[in-house]
Amino acid sequence: MTHKDLLAVVSQFESPIYVYDAAKIESQYKRLRDAFKKVKQVKINYAVKALSNLSVIKLLNSLGSGMDTVSIQEVKLALEAGVAPGDIIYTPNGVSLAEIEKAAELGVQINIDNLSILEQFGTKHPKTPVCIRINPHVMAGGNTNISVGHIDSKFGISIHQMPHIERIVENTKMTINGIHMHTGSDILDIEVFLYASEILFESATHFSDLEFIDFGSGFKVPYKEGDIETNVEELGKKLSKRFNEFCVSYGKEITLAFEPGKFLVSEAGKFLVQVNVVKQTTSTVFAQVDSGFNHLIRPMLYGSQHEIENISNPNGRERFYSVVGYICETDTFANNRRIAEIREGDILSFSNAGAYCATMASNYNSRYRPAEVLFYNGKPHLIRQRETFEDILRNQVIFDVNA
Ligand SMILES: *Cc1c(COP(=O)(O)O)cnc(C)c1O
Numbered sequence: 001m002t003h004k005d006l007l008a009v010v011s012q013f014e015s016p017i018y019v020y021d022a023a024k025i026e027s028q029y030k031r032l033r034d035a036f037k038k039v040k041q042v043k044i045n046y047a048v049k050a051l052s053n054l055s056v057i058k059l060l061n062s063l064g065s066g067m068d069t070v071s072i073q074e075v076k077l078a079l080e081a082g083v084a085p086g087d088i089i090y091t092p093n094g095v096s097l098a099e100i101e102k103a104a105e106l107g108v109q110i111n112i113d114n115l116s117i118l119e120q121f122g123t124k125h126p127k128t129p130v131c132i133r134i135n136p137h138v139m140a141g142g143n144t145n146i147s148v149g150h151i152d153s154k155f156g157i158s159i160h161q162m163p164h165i166e167r168i169v170e171n172t173k174m175t176i177n178g179i180h181m182h183t184g185s186d187i188l189d190i191e192v193f194l195y196a197s198e199i200l201f202e203s204a205t206h207f208s209d210l211e212f213i214d215f216g217s218g219f220k221v222p223y224k225e226g227d228i229e230t231n232v233e234e235l236g237k238k239l240s241k242r243f244n245e246f247c248v249s250y251g252k253e254i255t256l257a258f259e260p261g262k263f264l265v266s267e268a269g270k271f272l273v274q275v276n277v278v279k280q281t282t283s284t285v286f287a288q289v290d291s292g293f294n295h296l297i298r299p300m301l302y303g304s305q306h307e308i309e310n311i312s313n314p315n316g317r318e319r320f321y322s323v324v325g326y327i328c329e330t331d332t333f334a335n336n337r338r339i340a341e342i343r344e345g346d347i348l349s350f351s352n353a354g355a356y357c358a359t360m361a362s363n364y365n366s367r368y369r370p371a372e373v374l375f376y377n378g379k380p381h382l383i384r385q386r387e388t389f390e391d392i393l394r395n396q397v398i399f400d401v402n403a
Contacts, residue, residue, distance in 0.1 A: 001375050003311040003349075006272055009380045010347050013371050015274040016291040017386075018358050020051070022059055022376040024268035025354075029063045032219075032263065035236025039243055041255040045089050047217060048074045050261030050355040051269070055374050055383040057081035060264065068259035072099050075108055089214070089259070091133065091180065093155055097121060104128050111180055111214075113156050115164055122172030131178030131214065134159055136199035138183050138192060156181065159199055166206060176207045182216030182259070188228055190235050193218070197239060201246050212255035213246075215239070219263035223352050224307050232263075262355040269354025271296055271370075272311075275346045276326065284322050287342045289333075292325025294364040296350060296357050299333050307351040308334055316341030323348065327365050358384075366392050 001021050009019050029044065036042045045068040046060045052074060057067065058081045066087035067078040072095075078088050085107030092100065093113055097120050104110050104125060112118045113133035121130065135156030157165060169176055181200050187193045197215060204210055219230040243256050273289040280286075298304035308323055310316060318338045325331035333350070342348070361369045368387035373380045 001270065003309075003314060005375065005378075005380070006270060006311055006349055007347060009373050009375075010272050010274070012380065013373060013382060014386070015272050015347065016289075016295055016370045017272050017373060018353055018370055019270045019272060019373045019375055019380070020053075020056065020265065020354055020383075021268045021270075022374055025056070025059060025265055026063060028264050028267070029060065029065060032232055032236075032258065032260065033064075035232045036240050036256060038236075038240040039256045040253055041212075043212065043255050043257040045087075045214075045257060045259040046264055047259050047261030048078060049359060051265045051357075052077055052359050053372055053374075053383050054081045055381070056265065057083065059374070059376075061087070065264075068261075069108070071095070072102055075103050075106055079106065089131070089257075091182070091259070101125070109178070111178070115157055115161065115168065118157070118165070119168045119172070122168055122174035126172050126174045129175040129177035129209070129211075131180050131212070132157060132165065132176055133180045133182070134200060134203055136181050136183065136196045138196040138199070159203060162203060162206060169207075175209050177209055178212045178214060178257075179204055179207065179210065180214035180216060180257075183218055186220040187218040187230050188220055190231060190238065193235065194238060194242070197242065201242070204246070204250065210250070210252075210254055212257050213243075214257035214259065217258060217260045217263065219260050221262050221266045221352065223305055230263075265354035266352045266356075267354065269352065269357060271306075271350040271353035271357055273348050273350070275342055275344055275348060278342055278344050284336075285319065285342075287321045287323045287339075287348070288326060289323065289348060290326060291370075292327035292331045292365070292367070293329075294325075294327060294367050295361050295370055296333065296353065297360050297362075298356060300331070301360075304352075306333070306353065308337055308339055309349045309351070310340040310342055310346050311349045312345075312347040313340050313343060316343075363387075363392060368392070 045066040047068045061083050067083050069075045069090050088108040090103040090108045091111040111131040133156040135158050183196050222229045273291045275287050277288040293300045320336050321339050322335050323333040371386040372384035374383045
């Protein structure tokens with residue numbers, strides 16, 4: 001998508017707005033699939049929570065992707081998008097037995113991540129095969145909020161509880177058809193990932209009915225030029241070889257699964273905003289835009305550094321700016337950023353806005369959540385309307401003390 005394409009999207013659909021490049025989603029999907037082409041059965045399940053627009057789910061499904069879901073609502077969204085139940089894996093954390101039973105009724109693959117539910121579910125539904133989420137206790141994340149494999153993590157069943165898992169499986173006669181790990185975002189060191197995989201291979205030998213091993217996600221994507229990213233090609237080479245060896249020793253061809261979110265959609269997305277005010281203070285120049293952490297919370301929540309370009313004055317002289325939002329609370333997108341000279345009315349483009357941006361948006365300050373556009377074959381297609389005041393009023397029930 002060129003600057004011209006993006007500016008045309010703002011002219012047509014106004015700002016703020018998220019724009020997703022279908023070609024980039026497609027090329028990322030193919031890149032990951034190709035990295036594991038030496039493995040006979042590979043399944044990529046897109047983590048719907050990264051970007052849960054129906055049109056994006058449909059696009060990925062048409063490429064052959066399954067879906068990884070973390071709530072019954074995401075399961076329903078995937079089904080609504082036309083994804084076959086067998087292509088959906090449900091990997092919740094801390095949800096009720098009742099919700100897991102509902103998902104099982106819908107025919108999706110259940111992934112259980114605690115002993116209590118495993119025992120209850122296995123007792124009531126011994127005929128429904130389940131996958132179990134293992135916590136290999138490998139610290140692979142870049143930020144403690146997104147490292148989910150370490151010792152005090154709330155995710156997964158500890159690898160040290162394998163005897164207890166086996167006892168439940170024996171007593172309930174349930175079938176374990178998959179094992180899974182998701183150690184956290186931002187895998188920078190492939191050796192650490194392979195080390196965690198060895199733990200998963202070892203735990204796999206405790207079960208005789210496996211159909212797949214799911215290695216989760218955690219692929220780091222670049223946020224700017226020169227950024228370190230997960231080398232998926234190298235990971236593909238090493239893990240494929242090891243996986244094929246495992247299948248031989250296991251005595252059966254099983255499926256290698258992944259469930260990337262960010263890797264597939266992060267770089268495909270741009271978030272476009274308009275500059276309302278340029279405010280010079282004694283120490284800095286603020287560019288205040290028609291958005292805030294209600295639409296892009298990642299900088300405030302995780303300290304994410306999204307690249308910002310001034311696409312309506314790309315050749316302007318570069319200056320330092322603090323780019324901030326319009327929310328009545330500290331609302332900083334970036335400090336001390338070198339950006340081509342910003343004038344009021346300019347359009348700024350945030351990169352890496354495909355994953356965890358629209359799905360984390362809120363109505364804080366009673367603002368509307370933005371529209372979404374899918375750029376496909378050179379043309380923009382509206383895939384979500386901007387909210388209206390009706391949406392702000394929806395579900396409010398008036399209790400009038402004076403009535
Ligand atoms: C969030 C999540 C993912 C996707 O993580 P990314 O970092 O976006 O690739 C995969 N699996 C599970 C279980 C998740 O909760």
